[in-house]
Amino acid sequence: MTRRFILALLALFAWPAFGQPAEPPSPAPAPATVRVTMQTSLGPIVLALESERAPITTANFLRYVDQKRLDGITFYRASKVQEGFGLVQGGVRNDPKRVLKPIAHEPTTKTGLSHTDGTISMARAAPGTATMDFFITVGAMPSMDADPTKPGDNLGFAAFGHVVEGMDIVRAILNAPTSPTEGEGVMKGQMLAAPVRIITVRRSS
Numbered sequence: 367m368t369r370r371f372i373l374a375l376l377a378l379f380a381w382p383a384f385g386q387p388a389e390p391p392s393p394a395p396a397p398a399t400v401r402v403t404m405q406t407s408l409g410p411i412v413l414a415l416e417s418e419r420a421p422i423t424t425a426n427f428l429r430y431v432d433q434k435r436l437d438g439i440t441f442y443r444a445s446k447v448q449e450g451f452g453l454v455q456g457g458v459r460n461d462p463k464r465v466l467k468p469i470a471h472e473p474t475t476k477t478g479l480s481h482t483d484g485t486i487s488m489a490r491a492a493p494g495t496a497t498m499d500f501f502i503t504v505g506a507m508p509s510m511d512a513d514p515t516k517p518g519d520n521l522g523f524a525a526f527g528h529v530v531e532g533m534d535i536v537r538a539i540l541n542a543p544t545s546p547t548e549g550e551g552v553m554k555g556q557m558l559a560a561p562v563r564i565i566t567v568r569r570s571s
Contacts, residue, residue, distance in 0.1 A: 397416060397418040397419050398417050398418040399414040399415055399416055399417060399418070399527070400414070400415045400417045400424065400428065400569065401413065401414050401415070401530070401569070401570045401571065402415060402427075402428075402431055402567055402568065402569050402570060403567070403568055403569075403570040404436075404532075404564055404566075404567045405564070405565045405566045405567070405568075406441070406535060406562055406563065406564050406565065407562055407563040407565065408535045408538055408539070408562055409532065409535050410531065410532055410535075411502075411529060411531070411532035411535055411536060412529070412530050412531035412532055412570065413486055413527050413528070413529055413530065414527055414528055414530050415427060415428070415486075415526060415527035416477065416479060416525075416526050416527050419477045419478055419479060420472050420477045420479060420524065420525065420526035420527070421472075422469055422470055422472050423469065423472050423488055423496075423524045423526035424526050424527065426466075426469045426496075426498070427498070427500070427526065427527075428569070429466065430458075430464075430466070430498050430567075431567050431568065431569060432569075434566075435458065435464045435466075435498070436458070436464075436498070436564060436566075436567040437564070437565065437566050437567065438563070438564070438565070439456060439457060439458055439459075439461075439464070439563075439564050440456060440558075440561035440562060440563050440564060441454050441455065441456040441539050441558065441561060441562040441564065442455065442456060442457075442459065442557060442558055442561045443455035443456075443501075443549075443553060443556050443557055443558065444539055444540045444541075444542055444544055444556060444558055445553075445556045446540055446541075446556075447505075450504065450505065450537070450540075451504060451505035452503075452504050452505070452540050453501045453502060453503050453504060453507070453540070454501060454502050454504070454536055454539045454540050455489060455499065455500070455501040456499070456500060456501075456562075456564060457489065457497075457498050457499025457500055458497070458498045458499065459499065460497070464498070465497045465498060466497060466498070467497070468494060468495050468496060468497050469494075469496055469497070470494055471490070471493035471494050471496065471521060471524055472524045472526070473493075473512035473521045473522055473524065474511040474512045474522055474523075474524075474525055475511075475512040475514065475522075476512075477524075477525065477526075479525040479526070480506075480508060480511050480525065481503050481506065481507040481508060481509075481510040481511055481522075481523070481525055482503070482506050482528070483503060483504065483505050483506055483533075484502065484503065484504075484528045484529035484533050484536070485502065485503045485507075485525045485527070485528050485529075486500055486501070486502050486525070486526060486527045486528065486529070487500065487501055487502075487503070487510065487523045487524060487525040487526065488500055488523060488524040488526065489501055489523070490523065490524070492519070493519065493521045496524065501523075502529060502536050504533075504536060504537055504540050510522055510523045510525075511523075511525075539558070539562050542558055542559070542560065542562065543558070543559045543560070544556055544557060544558055544559055545557050545558075545559045
């Protein structure tokens with residue numbers, strides 16, 4: 367009698383372990399990023415660069431950062447598509463003392479990234495010509511993503527990170543006055559009358 371009681375008791379306590387549903391799998395870890403702080407004359411902009419998903423473009427940007435080639439450059443262009451929507455552009459502007467060799471193009475179809483609000487991406491002419499001039503989007507601009515269904519150069523621009531702090535500064539740059547006469551081609555009328563200085567760019571925790 368005692369033995370049957372003990373076995374029944376053990377079965378009672380063991381049953382819930384078999385009846386409970388399995389725990390859901392842990393979510394996949396977020397892709398690795400590297401943070402950098404861009405100290406501008408208007409304040410800091412903090413960026414998370416996609417070192418895992420866009421390794422070529424991120425490594426290129428960090429090479430400029432680590433060699434301090436971005437210290438003292440400017441945001442020089444503000445392209446406003448409509449109120450509160452557009453992009454700001456900065457970089458070395460082919461300064462021979464700063465510019466390094468062009469890098470391979472990483473299209474968004476390869477990286478899985480997109481030009482959402484606050485994306486940092488590489489300026490370029492033909493694919494594979496990007497060096498270090500970059501732009502930051504204000505508002506989502508999916509038209510800058512690669513699109514294999516389009517004719518001609520359909521590789522888009524190489525997005526490689528996003529702003530995590532300082533979008534108010536990016537918007538202030540977008541809304542800054544531009545010169546009506548400076549700039550060539552599509553850039554005419556988009557060059558900042560008073561470029562915004564980038565004092566330093568450093569890796570941050």
